[in-house]
Amino acid sequence: MTALVNRPRPFGRNEGGRTPRPSLLAVDWSLVLAVAALVAISGIAVYSATRGPLDDRSFVLKQALFAAIGGTGGAVIAWIDFSKMRDWFRPGLIATLLALVLVLTPLGKEINGTRAWFSIGGFTVQPAEFTKLALIVGLALIFSGRRTETLGRRLGEAFALFGVFSALVFLEGETGSLLVYGAILLGVFLLAGVPVRLLVLLIVSGVGMVSLLLSTGALEGYREERLLSFLNPDADPQSAGYQVRQSLNAIGSGGIDGQGLFEGPVTQLRFLPEQQTDFIFAVIAEELGFLGAATVLALQAFVLLRIFRIAQLARNSFGSLLCGGVFAMFAYQVAQNAGMNMSLGPVTGIPLPFVSYGGSSLITSLLAIGIVQSVSIHRYRVGG
Amino acid sequence: MNETNRFEHVSGGRFAVLAFLAIAIFAGLGARLWFLQVMSPVDFVEVVEEQRTREIITEAPRGRILDVNGRVLADTRESLVVTLDAVQLAEVAAGSDAETRLAAREVIYAEVATILAAEGVKAKVEDLERTYQRAATQSLKPVVVAEDVTIDTWIEVEERALAGFGVERRWVRDYPYGEIAAHIIGHVGEVRSSGEAAELTARAPGRRYQAGDAVGIRGIEATFESRLRGQPEIRVIELDAFAQVVGTREVTQEAVPGEDVVLTIDIDVQYAVEQVLLDELEQARLRPACSDACLPHRGQAGSIVALDVTTGAVAAMASAPSYDPNEWVFGIPSDQLDYLRTSLDSPFLNRAVSGLYPAGSTFKPVTAYAAVTTGARSPGAVWEDEGVYQLESCREEGGPGCRFQNAGAAVLGPVDLITSLSRSSDTYYYSLGETFWVERDTYGETVIQDTAELFGFGQPSGVQLPADSAGRLPDLEWLQATYGEDQGWFTGDNVNLSIGQGELLVTPIQLANAYATIASGGERYEPSVVAEVRTADGAEVQEFAPRLAAEQSLDPTAIGSIRQGLEWAVQTEQGTAWNAFVGFPMNEVPIAGKTGTAQVTRRADYSLFAAYAPALRPRYAVAAVLEESGFGGDAAAPAVRRVIEHLFEIEGVPMAPIRSDSGDAPADPALLFGATP
The missing domain is CATH 3.40.710.10 (DD-peptidase/beta-lactamase superfamily)
Structure with missing residues (x-):
């Protein structure tokens, strides 16, 4: 460890020797541990949900691989001063837009009516996930520094960025991600000090847009059905409401200490569709009970608490807003995913951060943690 | 703070709002989780138990009817039968209009008729459709459309994977003497609806009926129904979400073969x-x-x-x-x-x-x-x-x-x-x-x-x-x-x-x-x-x-x-x-x-x-x-x-x-x- 600490600064420009070197001591280790715990729980839950009668380990091994990739990537990002993001943003934005457009072409792959995937060597990559990071960085850039910029200009840029991403993602059919983008937008706006009346207006118009979408039937049938089914899960036991009902069955039968790992009948007999991704929370709740599910929620809350703290301690508003965007993203995803598992909200394909099976999602989440750690590690630097 | 430099720092108030929102979210999720898992009035364990298990009732071999000299007047034998499953047939061309679905079924019927013709069984397309309509409206278990088929037919039906048709082993009732003593012996028919099955079950607890089971309709078959039927095996099986059988949970009732009824007539x-x-x-x-x-x-x-x-x-x-x-x-x-x-x-x-x-x-x-x-x-x-x-x-x-x-x-x-x-x-x-x-x-x-x-x-x-x-x-x-x-x-x-x-x-x-x-x-x-009624093994008379x-x-x-x-x-x-x-x-x-x-x-x-x-x-x-x-x-x-x-x-x-x-x-x-x- 000392070797690392004493290494000549490998990253970043020298900005006049006023900056301490990045220090492992500045890493928020409790955040690392909480995320590691969630990833570990994910491994167990994904294994339980996918092992099947033939002890299929492919899912959990892939998830471990994704965790390794995401963890490594996150570590690299954490070590780099987050102010470097300013330089990377432009090429990052171009790459993101390119990916979002290309996925709409025949290069993209359609799964369950959503053309949102690239298929690369047996893995599928979902650009809409990584777009979240581009959006967070972009919005944080727009609302930090640049003293002379007017609020109107900043809002204009922010809506342009959000609008382009949303439109492309909407074309893919990824309405779930669209909602996450909205949450990120609101989170950054909130911390950036956008006037309250504007925020209220934004929320109202957002709700209006969603209702408009539903009423005009612009959404394909099954998506609308999924959105509406939470209102009455028993309306159609075989389709959208079926998922919610099975999820409730799974969670409800978990009790305090659960049915036992690998022993939850709803999970093991595959009554729960998409159980390793969208409904992983129900799997944990069924097999590990209230103790397990509450632990997951507590860890998620702790992750958010640490991000919140790092946002407060960030050395500048750019850092704060980066953390704010990540905070909003995770908070919304936890609320949405756990909420739909417990029939508090509509069924959308939004993963539970760190826990749901899926490479793009897990890697994106870990990279986001890397950004937050970067803000934490480089918080003493006063320049830039 | 002027308008421009307020983007230099995030205000404490905004942080407080964010914190408040997050706390509200987690409080809500936690409360809901507690309600579902600890306080719920619904017994979810029971609900899950119900959907994952199913009772399979398998009829025991029906007792025989014998004459005074022990000649068999009504026999039960195991037969390879071709069955029609209305539930599966209903899925054929699901989603299309009634005419298309009927046409799709008729294609299958025609194939079945061809296979059965080789067995010497004349099954007309209209008859098969009639059987389907009856089975569908009365929720019968798969209905027998031909019995005593050969292994070849079995293989052919399986290979062609005709939706709604299968081959299985069933007990079938046989009356070797045909018209002779028919009024005394009577005959069995099938339980025509689940309502009728429930009625019969209520009359003879422990001898559970299901729609499609054999039940005595006339003669001794009717009056000695409770002795002839025996006790069906009731097996609780475990199903997964795709209705695939995972295994047997327990056998709640063992099969008891029906008793033999010996008549006074020669x-x-x-x-x-x-x-x-x-x-x-x-x-x-x-x-x-x-x-x-x-x-x-x-x-x-x-x-x-x-x-x-x-x-x-x-x-x-x-x-x-x-x-x-x-x-x-x-x-x-x-x-x-x-x-x-x-x-x-x-x-x-x-x-x-x-x-x-x-x-x-x-x-x-x-x-x-x-x-x-x-x-x-x-x-x-x-x-x-x-x-x-x-x-x-x-x-x-x-x-x-x-x-x-x-x-x-x-x-x-x-x-x-x-x-x-x-x-x-x-x-x-x-x-x-x-x-x-x-x-x-x-x-x-x-x-x-x-x-x-x-x-x-x-x-x-x-x-x-x-x-x-x-x-x-x-x-x-x-x-x-x-x-x-x-x-x-x-x-x-x-x-x-x-x-x-x-x-x-x-x-x-x-x-x-x-x-x-x-x-x-x-x-x-x-x-x-x-003259007498005796258990299948002859132990009790x-x-x-x-x-x-x-x-x-x-x-x-x-x-x-x-x-x-x-x-x-x-x-x-x-x-x-x-x-x-x-x-x-x-x-x-x-x-x-x-x-x-x-x-x-x-x-x-x-x-x-x-x-x-x-x-x-x-x-x-x-x-x-x-x-x-x-x-x-x-x-x-x-x-x-x-x-x-x-x-x-x-x-x-x-x-x-x-x-x-x-x-x-x-x-x-x-x-x-x-x-x-």
């Missing part, structure tokens, strides 16, 4: 008796009717019952026309079955216990017994039979409603009780009928009916078969209940009843049992068609002992005279049954019996004969009723003779040609039914 004797009935009906059809005025002999139906006098055991019980119970085994509706169901001659009707007939002169012993026991007329008292009887009560005014006459107005001259039976005098009994009613203050209003009850009339025989009719023993009460309070019982009603006509109706088994009662001198048994319906001693004087009259009817030249028994070895097996010829409106006479043998130490009582077949002595008496020959293993003796003017024709039908000739 299938050879039964077969012989049925042949006799069919032959004699055919003979009756060939025999010309009395004259142009008489209605043609249709001879289409009839029944013969033979009872063991000493135990009440049924030795044979024939009912014609019959049917082949195997027709019911298939799930496919068959043309033959449709024919049987709609036939006006009711082939499913077991005439032995459900056929209702006027007793005619075979009822005379009852009136005779009443006469002797009430002192109305002693056995030796001589009655001058003038061929015609004018009611005393309306002798003054005369008129057609007051005249009752013998068949063909034959004048028999002086008769006593014995000869009134042997020669079948009607006027002898008319006068008794009138006397009983006119002097009802002395004899009571229902002396004939009360006497008839001693012989078992007016009540179900007690045999273990469904639809065991009580017949009809009419009296004033019945008349008023049926036709209205303003009806009255008149002398004419009593006169008709005295010779077994009018509103009186009896079943062949009642008639046979009444003569068995005369033969035994009073002991009346409930006829029994079941329940024997069916004779059941006395009434232990009564009848007046020996009256019975003695009656028996003599019945013997003379057969054994003396003047007897009405003499011709039918010419050449019969009476020294070996003396017979006593009574002919009867019953009128039924707008039909040829019904031919009846009831007898017992041997006359002195009776062993069997036999009654025969042949519908629309003419005089009792012409059709029924020869039938009973041949039955007795079989029962006593007497070599067949050629019979003398039947005289069509033999006695015992009752009064002019028009008079009996109260019309003006």
Whole structure:
């Protein structure tokens, strides 16, 4: 460890020797541990949900691989001063837009009516996930520094960025991600000090847009059905409401200490569709009970608490807003995913951060943690 | 803070709002989780348990029905059957309109029909669709469309993966003797709906039924359903979300094979008796009717019952026309079955216990017994039979409603009780009928009916078969209940009843049992068609002992005279049954019996004969009723003779040609039914 600490600064420009070197001591280790715990729980839950009668380990091994990739990537990002993001943003934005457009072409792959995937060597990559990071960085850039910029200009840029991403993602059919983008937008706006009346207006118009979408039937049938089914899960036991009902069955039968790992009948007999991704929370709740599910929620809350703290301690508003965007993203995803598992909200394909099976999602989440750690590690630097 | 540099730092207030939102979210999620997992009023564990398990009810092999010598009359065997699963067929082309779906099904039917044609099973596309519609509306388990198919067909059906069709092993019911004894054995059919299954289950807890199971519908199959069915195996299986069986959770009820029912009949004797009935009906059809005025002999139906006098055991019980119970085994509706169901001659009707007939002169012993026991007329008292009887009560005014006459107005001259039976005098009994009613203050209003009850009339025989009719023993009460309070019982009603006509109706088994009662001198048994019931492994046997319906001693004087009259009817030249028994070895097996010829409106006479043998130490009582077949002595008496020959293993003796003017024709039908000739 000392070797690392004493290494000549490998990253970043020298900005006049006023900056301490990045220090492992500045890493928020409790955040690392909480995320590691969630990833570990994910491994167990994904294994339980996918092992099947033939002890299929492919899912959990892939998830471990994704965790390794995401963890490594996150570590690299954490070590780099987050102010470097300013330089990377432009090429990052171009790459993101390119990916979002290309996925709409025949290069993209359609799964369950959503053309949102690239298929690369047996893995599928979902650009809409990584777009979240581009959006967070972009919005944080727009609302930090640049003293002379007017609020109107900043809002204009922010809506342009959000609008382009949303439109492309909407074309893919990824309405779930669209909602996450909205949450990120609101989170950054909130911390950036956008006037309250504007925020209220934004929320109202957002709700209006969603209702408009539903009423005009612009959404394909099954998506609308999924959105509406939470209102009455028993309306159609075989389709959208079926998922919610099975999820409730799974969670409800978990009790305090659960049915036992690998022993939850709803999970093991595959009554729960998409159980390793969208409904992983129900799997944990069924097999590990209230103790397990509450632990997951507590860890998620702790992750958010640490991000919140790092946002407060960030050395500048750019850092704060980066953390704010990540905070909003995770908070919304936890609320949405756990909420739909417990029939508090509509069924959308939004993963539970760190826990749901899926490479793009897990890697994106870990990279986001890397950004937050970067803000934490480089918080003493006063320049830039 | 001016507008531009507020983007330099995030204000504490905004952080507070964010924190507040996050806390609210987690508080909400935590509360919901607690509510669902710890406080929920819904027992989710139960809900999950219900959806992951299913009870599979597998019928146990149904018990067999055997004859007294152990020959199998109803068998259960395992068969490879082709089944139609309505649930799967309903999924074919799901989502399209009804026409497309039907067309898609018909493509499958055509393939199935081709495969089955190789088995020699004719399955028409329309029939398969009919079967599907029925199964779909009644939520049946997969319905059998062909049985006893070969392994090749099995492979072919499996290979072609025809949606909705499969091959499985099933128990199937088999009736090796076909039409023989069909009315006794009965048959099984399928439980047609889950509602019916629930009803059956409620009646026999532990013997759970499901739609599509076999259930006894007629005969012994119906009355001994609970013993024959056995206990189905109930297995709780675990299913996954795709309805794939994961495994067996537990077997909540082990299968217990059904018990075997052993009948009292010998299938050879039964077969012989049925042949006799069919032959004699055919003979009756060939025999010309009395004259142009008489209605043609249709001879289409009839029944013969033979009872063991000493135990009440049924030795044979024939009912014609019959049917082949195997027709019911298939799930496919068959043309033959449709024919049987709609036939006006009711082939499913077991005439032995459900056929209702006027007793005619075979009822005379009852009136005779009443006469002797009430002192109305002693056995030796001589009655001058003038061929015609004018009611005393309306002798003054005369008129057609007051005249009752013998068949063909034959004048028999002086008769006593014995000869009134042997020669079948009607006027002898008319006068008794009138006397009983006119002097009802002395004899009571229902002396004939009360006497008839001693012989078992007016009540179900007690045999273990469904639809065991009580017949009809009419009296004033019945008349008023049926036709209205303003009806009255008149002398004419009593006169008709005295010779077994009018509103009186009896079943062949009642008639046979009444003569068995005369033969035994009073002991009346409930006829029994079941000898024993034993478990499939033969370990436990329940024997069916004779059941006395009434232990009564009848007046020996009256019975003695009656028996003599019945013997003379057969054994003396003047007897009405003499011709039918010419050449019969009476020294070996003396017979006593009574002919009867019953009128039924707008039909040829019904031919009846009831007898017992041997006359002195009776062993069997036999009654025969042949519908629309003419005089009792012409059709029924020869039938009973041949039955007795079989029962006593007497070599067949050629019979003398039947005289069509033999006695015992009752009064002019028009008079009996109260019309003006």
